[in-house]
Each structure stands twice: as structure tokens, then as C-alpha cells.
Amino acid sequence: xxxxxxxxxxxxxxxxxxxxxxxxxxxxxxxxxxxxxxxxxxxxxxxxxxxxxxxxxxxxxxxxxxxxxxxxxxxxxxxxxxxxxxxxxxxxxxxxxxxxxxxxxxxxxxxxxxxxxxxxxxxxxxxxxxxxxxxxxxxxxxxxxxxxxxxxxxxxxxxxxxxxxxxxxxxxxxxxxxxxxxxxxxxxxxxxxxxxxxxxxxxxxxxxxxxxxxxxxxxxxxxxxxxxxxxxxxxxxxxxxxxxxxxxxxxxxxxxxxxxxxxxxxxxxxxxxxxxxxxxxxxxxxxxxxxxxxxxxxxxxxxxxxxxxxxxxxxxxxxxxxxxxxxxxxxxxxxxxxxxxxxxxxxxxxxxxxxxxxxxxxxxxxxxxxxxxxxxxxxxxxxxxxxxxxxxxxxxxxxxxxxxxxxxxxxxxxxxxxxxxxxxxxxxxxxxxxxxxxxxxxxxxxxxxxxxxxxxxxxxxxxxxxxxxxxxxxxxxxxxxxxxxxxxxxxxxxxxxxxxxxxxxxxxxxxxxxxxxxxxxxxxxxxxxxxxxxxxxxxxxxxxxxxxxxxxxxxxxxxxxxxxxxxxxxxxxxxxxxxxxxxxxxxxxxxxxxxxxxxxxxxxxxxxxxxxxxxxxxxxxxxxxxxxxxxxxxxxxxxxxxxxxxxxxxxxxxxxxxxxxxxxxxxxxxxxxxxxxxxxxxxxxxxxxxxxxxxxxxxxxxxxxxxxxxxxxxxxxxxxxxxxxxxxxxxx
Numbered sequence: 001x002x003x004x005x006x007x008x009x010x011x012x013x014x015x016x017x018x019x020x021x022x023x024x025x026x027x028x029x030x031x032x033x034x035x036x037x038x039x040x041x042x043x044x045x046x047x048x049x050x051x052x053x054x055x056x057x058x059x060x061x062x063x064x065x066x067x068x069x070x071x072x073x074x075x076x077x078x079x080x081x082x083x084x085x086x087x088x089x090x091x092x093x094x095x096x097x098x099x100x101x102x103x104x105x106x107x108x109x110x111x112x113x114x115x116x117x118x119x120x121x122x123x124x125x126x127x128x129x130x131x132x133x134x135x136x137x138x139x140x141x142x143x144x145x146x147x148x149x150x151x152x153x154x155x156x157x158x159x160x161x162x163x164x165x166x167x168x169x170x171x172x173x174x175x176x177x178x179x180x181x182x183x184x185x186x187x188x189x190x191x192x193x194x195x196x197x198x199x200x201x202x203x204x205x206x207x208x209x210x211x212x213x214x215x216x217x218x219x220x221x222x223x224x225x226x227x228x229x230x231x232x233x234x235x236x237x238x239x240x241x242x243x244x245x246x247x248x249x250x251x252x253x254x255x256x257x258x259x260x261x262x263x264x265x266x267x268x269x270x271x272x273x274x275x276x277x278x279x280x281x282x283x284x285x286x287x288x289x290x291x292x293x294x295x296x297x298x299x300x301x302x303x304x305x306x307x308x309x310x311x312x313x314x315x316x317x318x319x320x321x322x323x324x325x326x327x328x329x330x331x332x333x334x335x336x337x338x339x340x341x342x343x344x345x346x347x348x349x350x351x352x353x354x355x356x357x358x359x360x361x362x363x364x365x366x367x368x369x370x371x372x373x374x375x376x377x378x379x380x381x382x383x384x385x386x387x388x389x390x391x392x393x394x395x396x397x398x399x400x401x402x403x404x405x406x407x408x409x410x411x412x413x414x415x416x417x418x419x420x421x422x423x424x425x426x427x428x429x430x431x432x433x434x435x436x437x438x439x440x441x442x443x444x445x446x447x448x449x450x451x452x453x454x455x456x457x458x459x460x461x462x463x464x465x466x467x468x469x470x471x472x473x474x475x476x477x478x479x480x481x482x483x484x485x486x487x488x489x490x491x492x493x494x495x496x497x498x499x500x501x502x503x504x505x506x507x508x509x510x511x512x513x514x515x516x517x518x519x520x521x522x523x524x525x526x527x528x529x530x531x532x533x534x535x536x537x538x539x540x541x542x543x544x545x546x547x548x549x550x551x552x553x554x555x556x557x558x559x560x561x562x563x564x565x566x567x568x569x570x571x572x573x574x575x576x577x578x579x580x581x582x583x584x585x586x587x588x589x590x591x592x593x594x595x596x597x598x599x600x601x602x603x604x605x606x607x608x609x610x611x612x613x614x615x616x617x618x619x620x621x622x623x624x625x626x627x628x629x630x631x632x633x634x635x636x637x638x639x640x641x642x643x644x645x646x647x648x649x650x651x652x653x654x655x656x657x658x659x660x661x662x663x664x665x666x667x668x669x670x671x672x673x674x675x676x677x678x679x680x681x682x683x684x685x686x687x688x689x690x691x692x693x694x695x696x697x698x699x700x701x702x703x704x705x706x707x708x709x710x711x712x713x714x715x716x717x718x719x720x721x722x723x724x725x726x727x728x729x730x731x732x
Contacts, residue, residue, distance in 0.1 A: 029084045031070065031257070032512035034287050035062050035091040038314020038364045038384045039483060041509040041690075042069035044077050044084070045516050051077040052509045054416055054483065054690050056384035062093060063248045067255055081256035088515040090264035090286035092315075093244060094237050098284070098335055098347065101139070103236035104180040104211075108140055109170065109199060110228065111187040112147040117224050118232065126344035136345060139232050144179075146170060148186075148199070154529065156191035167199050171206035182207070183235035185215040185228040190527040193220070211238045218279060219350045221623055222527040226332055226350040233349055234281035241280035245273055262520075262558060264290050267352035268327060269521025269629055272558045284335055285353055287511050288318040292327040292354045294514030295479040298504045300325040301638045301706065308462065308476045309356075310492065311510065312485035314364045314401075315381045319462045320356035321469055322479075328469065330355040331525070331571070331623070352523040352627070357465040361457050363401040363484040364388055367450045369438045375446075377454040389430035390422040398434055400484070402427035403450035406443055408655035408666070409487050409685065409694050417689030444663065448656060455488055459495035470609070473498055481510030486693040490682075490711060491658055494696070505707040508690025520562060521629035522554035531575075532619040535595035543624050544568060544590040551628035562630045571623035572602045574614055580622050581605055590626075638706045647678035647703070650687075657683040659697035666695075674703040681714065 032043040035057055043052040053073045058064040066089075074081055097103050110117070118138040127133050148167060151160035174182060182203055189196045193216035200212050213235040219227045249261055263276035266285035276283055288311060295309035299322055307322040321328050333353045334346030360379020364387060367377045377400060382388050388399035390412070404410050405427050412422035428443045435446040466473050478501040480489035486503050493501050506513050524547040530536065552564050568590040571580035583601050598621070603613040647669050655666035659682070667684040671693070679702050680686065682695035686709060693709055695701050700714045 029079055029086075030516055031073075031084050031087045032290075032509075032515040033066050033069075033087065033089045034290060034509070034512040034515065035066070035089075035093060036287060036313045036315060036511075037092055037096065037381060038362065038387070040065040040069055041512040042066065042073050043506070043509050043512040043516065044070075044073045044079070046077050046079060048077070050506065050513070052506060052512065052690065054419075054508065056387070056420075059383070059385060061247075062091070062244065063251045066248065067251055070252075070255070070257065081252075082258075084257045084259055086259055087252065087257060087261045088264060088270060088518070089248070089261060090290045090511060090515055091283065092287050094241055094280055094283045095285070095335055097237050097240055098139075098233060102240075103139075104239040105178065106140060106144065106181045106183060106232065106236045107174055107177070107179045108145045108183045108185060108228070108232055108235075110145065110147055110185050111151060112149050114187055114224065114228075115145045115147050116142070118145075118228050121225055122344070124344055136347070139229070139236055139347065146174070148195075150186060150195045152186070152188040152192045152195065154188050154191060156188065158192070158194070162195040162198055164198065164202065167202045168206065171202050174203075174210070175207050179207075179210055180239050181211040181213070181235040183213045183215070183228075183231045185224070185231045187224060189214070189216045190220040190222060190227070193217075211235065211242070213238060218281060219525070220527060221331070221350055221525055222529070223350070226348045229348055230281055230350045233284070233347065234279060237280050238277075241283065242277045245277050249273065260558075264515050264518060265521075266333075266354065267329065267521065267523055267627075268293050268354045268518060270515075270518050270558060271520070271522060271554060275522075275554055275557065281349060282351055284349060284351075285333070285356070285358075288316075288320075288356055288358060289354045290511035290514035290518065291318060291481060292320045292322065292356065292514070293518045294481060294504075294510040295320070296322050296325055296327055297514070297517050297635065298479050298502060298708070299477075300635050302502065302704075302708070303637060304477050304479075306471075306476045308466075308473060308478045308496075308498065310458075310462075310478050310480045310485050310489060311482040312458070312480075312488060313362050313482045314484065315360070315362040315383060316358050317361040317458050317461070317482075317485075318356050318358045319458070319465055320354060321465065321471060321476075328355040329353065331625075352525070352625075355469075357461045359457060359461050361400070361454050361461075363399065363404070365400050365454060366397045367399065367403070367435060367453070368397070369435060373439060375435060375439070375449045375453050377450055377457060388427070390424065390427040391420065392423045392426060395426075396430060396433075398427065398430040398446075398450065400450060400454050402430055403447035403454075404484075404487055406431065406447035407451060408653060408663075410692060411653070411687060414687065444656065448658070451488070451491075452658075455491050455495060458488070459492055462492070462496055477502060479504065481507035483508045483691050486691045488694075490694060490696045490699050493711075494659075494698070499713050501711040502704075503693050503709040503711065506690075508688070517632075519630040519632055520555045520558040521627060522551045523625055523627040524548075524551040525623055525625045527623050528621075530621045532595050532599050532621070535593070535598070537593045537595075540593040540624075541591065544593075544626060547624065547626035548590075548628065551626050555628045555630065559630065564628050565631050567627040567629070569625045569627075570598060570602075570621050571625070572598070572619055572621050574606075575618040575620055581609060638704060638708070641677050641702055641704055641710075644677045644679035644702050647680040647701075648673040649680075653685070655683055655685060655694070657697050659683070659699075664697070671709070674707075674709070676703050676705045676707075678703040 150162035215231040219230040264286040291311040309320040311318040364381040365378035386394035388401040568585040671688040684695040686693040
């Protein structure tokens with residue numbers, strides 16, 4: 001949802017930021033900001049087009065890179081920061097704080113007898129036959145977990161009342177220990193939050209400087225392990241994120257960009273600065289969510305129903321399935337997995353999220369030789385400080401970018417639009433010292449080994465993700481974006497058996513563009529257990545009414561005049577099953593619930609997923625949800641290009657071609673020179689300021705009407721004899 005065009009008056013929204021005099025801004029000028037582990041991407045969208053830039057992330061003060069990038073991109077666009085009408089921001093800061101365990105000093109208050117829930121986990125073994133399996137350490141050690149005497153029944157009926165005097169005594173103890181943040185997670189607070197709110201009131205009175213997170217607000221759902229962990233994560237990163245967002249708002253206002261600031265959340269929508277500061281756990285996957293929104297928009301424009309979104313940056317690679325032009329979503333996901341690709345080895349977080357797999361495979365991912373003399377890549381990353389060896393900033397260990405440089409994929413004099421000079425000799429030295437000398441390889445062979453390992457890591461992650469979702473990737477189209485993805489996309493397609501890949505315009509800053517395309521949205525959840533045979537229509541109606549009011553209230557806080565729509569779901573299962581499936585409901589069914597209709601919808605969705613339903617078994621509803629959102633703007637369909645011509649080229653350069661398994665002379669083309677219909681055959685490289693597209697010998701690229709590069713398998717028949725069985729147009 002975009003603000004109405006024309007000049008408006010606006011003030012900065014954050015209550016922690018000093019208010020200044022209102023300034024004239026143009027609502028058509030919108031800024032998207034994505035902070036990654038290596039690069040900070042900034043995009044400004046104006047009435048005259050879209051302009052972007054990349055800059056190395058300044059980890060000590062992330063706002064520094066944002067301010068510098070904002071000024072740079074505004075100069076390019078010919079506008080001033082004072083004319084920006086809206087800023088939308090996504091960041092990996094919350095995720096990095098969890099992975100690095102550098103959050104606030106946090107305490108947990110829970111029900112007596114449940115102090116060790118986050119350490120006991122679900123008692124499942126994610127690696128069945130590993131006799132030395134070590135479960136991940138909980139975010140809070142046992143001496144930071146406290147209990148109170150209270151108990152609610154699962155129905156919400158008070159069983160053991162909470163004594164306020166006990167809470168006051170505990171608050172004094174927490175104050176003496178000097179906690180910065182407190183998470184409150186009682187056993188059945190999702191059904192009755194009275195005791196949690198009493199604790200919050202006492203803590204606010206006794207510990208006015210401590211930040212408080214209640215599970216009934218952060219994640220009001222069943223399953224105490226996931227709920228407690230989510231609340232702890234929120235409390236753990238809340239002081240850090242609140243401080244950062246406050247500093248960012250103040251700096252932007254000082255630099256002239258005194259306008260509303262919104263944050264991308266993990267579910268693919270936008271929330272206000274205040275909501276983000278109160279519930280920072282919803283920002284954990286905000287950057288990758290923007291990329292999924294970007295890919296879904298490209299899919300809609302090109303009429304694609306089955307898309308594999310591939311986002312590879314400097315630190316991580318993210319892979320997401322997009323069906324029917326919408327990213328797949330989930331209610332629980334994991335961060336900081338200790339075993340790659342292993343569910344259960346990370347920290348579970350129960351919030352609405354775009355379902356994707358994320359691995360430590362980026363341009364900065366470091367390579368080493370393990371005890372079996374095998375090349376391993378990641379998950380450790382050189383980041384932006386010091387960065388890969390070729391940056392010349394002190395990095396000694398080879399990274400994926402070093403391998404790409406030695407293989408000829410990158411131009412050392414024109415990396416990041418020429419703003420960063422690369423030093424190939426540093427890459428060669430690092431590859432020799434850490435790989436070549438140990439494995440008796442020359443630098444080219446070592447670089448190829450690194451590239452193959454990281455590509456296979458990503459391919460394996462994509463295969464696992466597809467299998468978990470019952471999908472066959474052979475019928476999918478890949479949409480690749482992020483600074484490093486176009487370098488590896490065609491090789492990844494070869495490994496996955498994917499025949500088509502699209503590299504959209506602005507691929508190097510795709511997530512930041514996605515922020516500008518995302519709707520304002522918020523999803524409210526409730527856990528009220530109900531069997532279909534005991535269906536309570538009045539209770540269901542009340543639930544949906546309350547959740548819709550809550551969700552729309554969050555959206556309304558971002559835009560007071562927007563049109564808001566709602567989606568309704570019930571998460572249902574057969575009795576005895578451990579997890580539910582989402583069942584979409586109509587507005588009329590939410591207003592006038594009917595047990596038989598719920599059952600019919602569930603059985604239809606169950607058969608679609610598993611091939612059959614189960615006759616005669618009870619059906620249960622565990623979770624209810626309402627997602628309120630602003631409707632997306634309509635998109636224009638991109639007509640297919642049917643006539644092509646040879647692309648304008650800019651010379652040739654040496655490139656290692658995996659298709660031929662040899663070094664070869666590759667054609668070089670500038671993306672800015674490629675008009676619609678321009679055709680280029682591999683091996684080739686297409687260069688632009690923010691990324692480089694590598695085309696292997698078995699592929700052909702054609703520029704589409706919107707500027708996207710459409711990469712397909714080179715046809716085995718002559719162009720003038722199109723394959724009549726292929727529904728796609730032949731390029732002639």
C-alpha cells in the first residue's frame with residue numbers, strides 16, 4: 001500500500017525521538033532500506049523511476065551506512081532527503097543478535113514446575129543415530145529462569161490464584177540482579193492472560209527501566225516450548241532493537257528525512273516503528289521476507305504459478321517456494337540451527353512467517369578444509385569487516401567471492417559499480433594458503449572446488465525444502481536476486497533440473513525493492529482448543545471479531561485511511577495428530593460459523609495434501625487466526641518476447657565454464673545495453689553495478705519487455721525450426 005500522491009505534512013512517529021517542525025515531503029518518494037550481514041542496500045522510488053546503491057554494512061553503528069547510502073542515492077535521483085515521504089526498513093540485526101548471543105540480560109518468569117521447558121525442548125532427536133548428539137543451549141541459563149505459584153486450566157479457568165505479594169518479592173529480586181528485560185510466560189496464559197498482566201503491572205511499578213514481554217501478547221498460542229522461547233527471544237533482543245530504531249529515527253530526522261518509518265516483518269508485511277520496537281521478534285526474518293515479496297511480484301507480472309525464489313547475498317542464501325504467486329507461509333520457524341538442514345536443531349519461534357530455508361552460503365562465506373580433507377564452505381562469514389580476502393581489508397581466509405573472482409565471474413575494477421576495488425592476488429594467496437597447499441590444487445582448481453561446494457550446499461537445501469513441501473522442482477522457474485545469486489543461478493538450475501531462470505531488474509537490491517511493494521499487514525492468533533463435535537459457534541464468532549479488531553488496529557496505526565481486508569484461517573487436525581494444517585475460511589463463515597462446513601473444508605484440504613481423509617475420526621481446531629492487510633496494487637502482465645536479435649556486446653574475458661569444465665573466453669555484455677529481445681548465448685557474463693549474471697555454455701539469455709533476463713536451456717533444434725511440443729515460444 002502506498003501513500004496518496006502529492007505533498008503531505010509528516011512528523012516522525014517514534015515517541016523516543018524529539019519532534020521537529022513539519023517539513024514538506026512528496027509521498028511519491030519512498031525509500032527502501034535493507035541491512036544485510038555484508039551489504040546495506042538502499043532503493044529510492046520517485047516519480048521519475050527507481051534508483052539504488054549498495055554499501056558495506058557498518059556493524060558498530062548500522063545507521064551510518066543507511067545515512068551515507070541515502071545521501072548517495074538521493075544525489076543520483078536528483079532529490080533531497082527532505083522530500084522523502086516514507087521509509088521502509090528491514091534488517092538482519094535481530095537474527096544476528098540471536099546467532100551471536102549478544103542480547104540483553106534477560107530473565108524468564110514462568111509457572112512453578114515449568115522452569116526447564118526451554119531446556120527440555122520436545123525431547124525429540126533431530127539426528128537419530130548420533131550417539132554424541134548435543135542439544136542446543138537454551139537462550140537463558142537456569143539461574144535466569146524464575147517461577148511463581150500459579151496455575152490456569154487449559155480452558156482458562158483459574159486453578160491456583162497468583163499472590164501479588166509473591167510477585168512483588170520476585171520483582172525486588174530481579175531488580176537486585178540488574179536485569180534489562182523480563183519475559184513472562186505462564187503455562188496456559190493463551191487461554192487466560194490475567195496472571196501475566198498482573199505480573200506486568202507489578203514489574204512496571206517496581207522495575208520501571210526494565211522492558212517486559214508477555215507471551216499472551218507476543219505469541220498467544222498453545223505449545224509452551226515454542227511460546228516461551230518466542231517470548232524470551234522478544235525480550236532478549238528488545239532493548240537492542242528499540243535502541244537501534246530510536247537512534248535510526250533520530251539520525252534520519254537530523255539528516256532531513258523526517259517522515260514515517262515502517263518496518264518489514266517476517267510475515268511479508270509492514271508494521272509501524274512502534275509495533276516493531278515492542279515486538280522485535282517479528283523482525284527476525286524481515287530482510288528475507290522482502291525478497292520473497294519481490295519474487296512474488298515478478299512471478300505475478302510474468303504469469304508464473306510455480307517459482308523458486310533464490311536470494312543469495314553476502315552472508316546467507318534464502319530459498320522460498322512461491323505457488324500461485326504467493327509465498328508459502330508458516331506459524332513456526334527456527335533460527336540459529338546448529339545442525340544444517342536439521343529441523344529441531346535451532347531456536348523455534350512461533351510467529352507468522354514466510355516459510356523459507358536459510359543457510360550460511362553467501363559471497364562472504366568462508367572456505368576451509370576439514371579433517372577428512374574435504375572442502376567446506378560456511379556457515380561462518382567474513383561479512384563486511386574484514387570481508388573476503390580480495391577486499392584488501394585484512395581478510396586472510398578465502399571466501400566465495402574470492403573463488404568467483406579467480407573463476408572470472410567478477411571484474412576486479414568494476415565491482416559494486418566501481419566503488420570497491422578487488423585484489424585478485426589476495427584471493428589467489430588465500431586459496432593457496434588454506435586450500436591449495438593442503439589439497440595439492442592450483443588456485444583455479446581450488447576456486448572451482450569452493451564454487452561447486454557452495455552451489456551443492458544451496459541445491460541440497462532447495463531439494464530438502466521441496467521434499468518437505470511435497471514439490472517437484474523440475475516444473476518450477478527460478479527467480480534469482482541478491483548481489484551473489486545471479487553469479488550462481490545457472491549452475492544451481494543445472495543441479496536442480498530447473499529449465500528456466502529469471503533475473504529481474506534491480507536483482508542486486510531485490511529485498512529493498514520488495515519492501516516498497518509489501519502491504520501493511522498484521523496477523524492475530526489465538527489458541528482455543530475445540531473439537532468439531534463440541535463446536536461453539538458463538539465463541540468462534542467472538543474470537544474472529546476480537547482478532548480482526550486487533551489485527552486491523554495494527555494496520556490502522558500505519559495508515560489511517562487505507563482500505564483493509566482480512567483473511568481468516570483455522571488450524572485443524574485429526575485427534576492424536578501432533579500438528580495442524582491451515583484451512584482458509586470466508587468472511588461469511590467467520591461471521592456465521594458452521595461445524596459441518598468447517599469439517600468439509602478441512603477434509604478437502606487434507607485430501608489435497610495427503611491424498612486421502614480419515615473417516616470416523618474426531619477433528620480438532622487448535623489455533624485461529626486473522627490476517628489484516630492492505631490490498632496490493634494491480635500489476636501489469638509482461639508480454640512474452642517472440643522475436644530476438646543478437647545482443648550488443650562489450651568484449652570478451654576469461655571465465656571458467658562449469659558446463660565445459662574448462663577456462664574459456666566468454667562474451668561480456670552490459671545490462672544497460674540490452675534492449676527487449678536482445679539474445680546472448682553462453683558462455684557469457686552480463687554486468688551491472690550491483691551484480692553480475694553468469695551464463696554457462698548450455699544456456700541462452702533473452703531480455704524481456706520489463707528488462708528481466710530470461711535464461712533457458714539452449715535449444716537443441718535450430719531457432720528457425722521451433723519445437724512444436726514446447727508450449728513456451730521459441731526465440732527466433
